[in-house]
Amino acid sequence: MSKGIFVVIEQRSGKVQNVGLELIGESTRLKEDLKDDVVAVLLGHEIEGEVDKLYHYGADKVILVDSPYLKNYVTEPYTKAITAIVKEYDPEIMLFGASSIGRDVAPRVASRVKTGLVADTTGLRMAKTEEEFAKEAAMGCEDPTRALLMTRPAFGGNIMATLMCPRTKPQMATVRPGVMRRIEKDKSRTGELIKFNVDFTDADMNVEILEVVKADKKHADLTEAKMIVSGGRGIGGPQGFDMIRDVADALGAEIGSSRACVDAGWIEKDRQVGQTGKTVRPELYMACGISGAIQHVAGMENSEVVISINKNDTAPIFEVSDLGIVGDVKVILPRLADAIRKYKEAKASN
């Protein structure tokens, strides 16, 4: 019988990425219903030092494949290793980060082991109600109590769809980074390490990496930001980001953008929040001159506090805002930057 919630851990340059820890966190929640072990699958070269971290964040077991073939990400060796693990352990569930690596390797694995794969999910839960059991059974699921329901946005975030994978195992999904929560780190936790051997050959390296380049990161990743001040078409032009930057600097926040400004070339693509950009969940999201098209809202609606400024009082952004201001960003933002600085100075001198 298929058993275990397997999480394929993403590492880059030998460092475990957040999304893997988020997935372990989510798996511990699935475990409350499924009662199976949470198994982290760690692939790379000379990365054993990362194993403990996976226990600390909730993994019961770690399967480690350590090989020079896995130093840099190449599709075939990674696919081969994960496929071998699936064949050996027959997992019930297997999760990947919906990153540019996860979305490259997961489809190949799913295809090779002949199972389904649900992409870019934002919600996972085990089937629980009679209705859900009935539907799973009707679709050919042998044990609906072990069925995973996977929810994801479709049609640019306009519609959410819940999918199931009733007949084939593992039930596989890629999960959007930034959506799931890590659990509290517990350094006392330990687990079982399984070193798994895969026979790689040179033929597995069917593409040749000529160069590996780390792009210098000018800004912190938006998905990690605590505060984001975002600009939309209403800021008037590329120079509008100067006042956005001013407010962001005063707050200590990162700069975000709607798609319109990115398309217009006002700001780099990596600042884009929304369905085709990044999903963010900061403590504060300030939307300036952003109308709040549904594609944008899809990327920021989980923010703790949303404050928006827009001159159009019917802008949909107001529907998802804790505080909305109908007004001109060009007038309000410079004053706001000053006010925040004054407030902070006053607070510091007290």
Place this chain on the structure above:
Amino acid sequence: MEFGYSKEHVLLRDLYRKFAETEVAPLAEELDEEERFPVETLGKLARFGFMGIPFPKEYGGAGGDYLAYSMAVEELAKVCATTAVIVSAHTSLCAGPIYMFGTEEQKQKFLVPLAKGEKLGAFGLTEPSAGTDSSMQQTTAKLDGDEYVLNGTKVFITNAGYADTYVIVAMTDKSKGNRGISAFIVEKDTPGFTIGNKERKMGIRGSATCELIFENCRIPKENLLGREGQGFKVAMQTLDGGRIGIASQALGIAEGAIEECVKYVMERKQFKKKIGQFQNTQFELADMAAKVEAVKLLVYEAACEKDAHRPYSHLSAMAKYLAGATASDVTRRCLQLYGGYGYTRDYPIERMMRDAKITEIYEGTSEVQKIVISSWMGLK
């Protein structure tokens, strides 16, 4: 008459609209403001086949028809009347007569690069004393050995200075009146041919409108277009086709104005309501939309009749007359709905109103169109 477009035309509309919105619209305001000719757009128009739409592929064209061409001018004019008239004058007034009247050698030499958009074309008929009465040609062409020698001045010539190839109408035999007029193909940089003053215009300000000056300009006699004495016919048939281009331009301006105006009235609020929610606004725009749709059918009918090789001069005259009048009327009424903002250069509607006026004047004034229509009706 069959309503509904062919699949080709539906797909073309998509192409035209995307091209116009992405490549043409962003320049419109600047071209108007600076009276600047959009040289940078010509290469793009050529690359995607806009400069030879109705001509066969063997002559470098797109292998399309006049309806496809009409729709292209319309879509360009929705966002920029300047760009539309450049294409229209080039296609209808220069490439058009060479295609209709040129010899095979002339087509290979002149039409192919024009239709491919490698060269730009213009047409010289109007003179300081020969406007609506184009039979009063003062420019002369005298055969001297293997060459014609041109002398005289043309005015209000669209694309002048930027064009490489000019179709020029001149008097070869004054004694014969209209039948003494001939048409020629003149290349830029021919000695004795210079560009004179550039007009400062009310609208279509990015389009170059200049004098052409011929002083003992010698051109090879092979550049005679059609037969000697056939020039008036060449000019009139050229204008029949050209009027469809201008009618399409006027149609596009009117449609563009309505699109802009609808956007504006759904944003602008007065008395705590969007002004588009007031019945006056709704009725005004509904009335305009209905009239523009009727004009569109007429313009397309003229184009389709030309494509079908049936008589269409009266239809192109009707189309140009009504489209021009409608463009002027619609842009003025849209501006009124904008109110004060419409009068400022912050919004495109005042430019559209200025651009619209020329469509009642060039390539035959509205009055000339009425002469053509009434004479077709037998009122002579």
Place this chain on the structure above:
Amino acid sequence: MKIVVCIKQVPDTVEVKIDPKTGTLIRDGVPSIINHDDKTGLEAALTLKEKLGGTVTVVSMGPPQADVALREALAMGCDEAYLVSAREFGGSDTYATSGILAAALEKVGYDLIITGRQAIDGDTAQVGPQIAEKLQLPQVSYVEEVVDAGADFVVVRRQFEDGYHIVKVKTPCLLTAIAELAEPRYMSVGGVFEAYQKEIKTIGFEELKDGLELDMIGLKGSPTNVYKSFTKEMKGTGTVLNDVTPEQAVDAIIKKLEEKFII
């Protein structure tokens, strides 16, 4: 080089609206377009053809209405087009779709296959890699630049979140294209007329059935199934301040930041 590009016809989601009463998508009157990443792939293929010679073939799986997407690709300059269409294929998930497309690609023949990274309606990014798996081809996904290409290889820049790899891969292989790869060209006017003079060949169930896992196509054979669809709940409305002076607006924002312990 025979380059084959897989394209999908998708609703233009910029125009997709939700019916406020039923909460479902209004698809009537929503224009269909070639999926953007796929169009980027078309441009890359056409550019490669200009450099290396050869042909560009375009393949789309979908209903007969996808004809217009294929015509558009032809009008951009593609040489030939295939529509993969059959009732049996309807409702396929990515596993099933990639199986069908892989079988079709075997029929069509290829040296290089380019797909878009993902489609804007499904956003899965799975079909490209799964075609490569079924055809046992090497793949490079998230391609943002073609650096070099020759008769039997391509060198591409593969994007990651924190940088990129320069990767050389021998053909036959499969690439998935992202927006950065190329700015798609327009159709040309002449291309539109030519597009409708060409024949679009349809590949149906009969032609492919010998190359398919017959129990894994269509709605019934797809390993994943939709349990239900629903519209998203919107976050509750907070306060909206209208008709306030800039000073009052700034005060209100500061107060909110204070209240939420942000400053």
